Amino acid sequence: MTNAVSAHPGTILHQRFLEPRGMSIYRLAVAINVPSSTLERFRTGRTNLTPDLARRLGDYFGTGAEYWTRQAS
Template sequence: MTNAVSTHPGTILDERFLEPRGLSIYRLAVAIDVPSSTLERFRSGRTNLTADLARRLGDYFGTGADYWYEQAA
């Protein structure tokens, strides 16, 4: 049996989407019309993924909401 450690989707947002693009939380928040404080809490793992946030991230990054649901599973 292996002990898999799941990665919070906020970490994935940061490492796979924000950092490579040089995109700040603030700029993403403005682009997807979400408070930057909400995105900051999500990125740091202090808040979970919501359906609304999954849809907005999926639309913005072209991944679809399902991608974000899979990361949260």
């Protein structure tokens, strides 16, 4: 049994997708048509992943919604 702590999917978004691309929350928000305040709350772990956001992130980054759903569980 492992004691690994899962990162919030918002942290994964920031570290694995935004930072390497030099992309801002605002730019992503415009690209996926989501309020930047919603994405900022998600990035900082103050709100959870919704099916709609999973689909939008999956479509934009080419990962599929399932990737984001798995990160959230």
